[in-house]
Amino acid sequence: MREAAPDAQWFMDYRNADGSEAQMCGNGTRVFAQFLCDRGLVDGVEFPIATRAGRKLITRAEHGFRTDLGPWTLSRADEARGRGMDSVVQVVGSPDPLPAISLDLGNPHTVVALPPSISLELLDLSVAPRVDPEPRHGTNVEFVRAIGPRHISMRVHERGVGETLSCGTGAAAAALATWWWAGTPSDELAWRVDVRGGTLMVDIDGGSVGLAGPAQIVAAGQVSLPD
Ligand SMILES: N[C@H](CCC[C@H](N)C(=O)O)C(=O)O
DSSP, X not given: OTXXXXXXXXXXXXXXXXXXXXXXXXXXXXXXXHHHHHTTOOOSSEEEEEETTEEEEEEEETTEEEEEEEEOEETTHHHHHHHSOSEEEEOBTOSSOEEEEEEESSSEEEEEEOOTTSOTTTOBTTSOOEEXXXXXXXXXXXXXXXXXXXXXXXXXXXXXXXXXXXXXXXHHHHHHHHHHHHTOOTTOOEEEEEETTEEEEEEEETTXXXXXXXXXXXXXXXXXXXX
């Protein structure tokens, strides 16, 4: 980690609600940045942090922060390029399994574009969606509804958690998948992603992706780490 981010002063580690380790958390990087700024632990408008998924550059924005999430890849590129999908997802609320593509943003994501016949609001994500073939290390599953040009709405079932109100790397994966499927011209690169918890902005620059949104510390406490 030190080698991947030699100039980073701080390292963000991340655990899911069930205690499992995740390589990255996009929304977490902004709250981490807010914490560092509030405590005066970083200065400047731009600073790098280290994560298990490598160095991430944070920039202060007018309302919150932008995180350069860096490079992304299609996890099963040959399948995705050949068929426009690499897996299927069975979710409560859809009678049939739905086609999906898998992306790697440091952590794994599986994105489903919902057909018009299926309501995003009515999906039951209290039951974990089943991904086939099942990714070896699990995956975060995003369900996407197109709203307008470069504007999507999304719900997410997170690995190690369940449904959450927002997922930053998931929002980036959802925008990237929609962009990739639609073959969007290269000058249309700023995307708006509505999630249950608010709105995130995703900017796509070819093989690299950025995530911007607000950050607000809502509670403070102490955590005891095991020895
Ligand atoms: N909510 C996070 C991602 C948590 C990652 C996680 N659930 C996993 O990959 O196991 C985000 O804002 O990007």
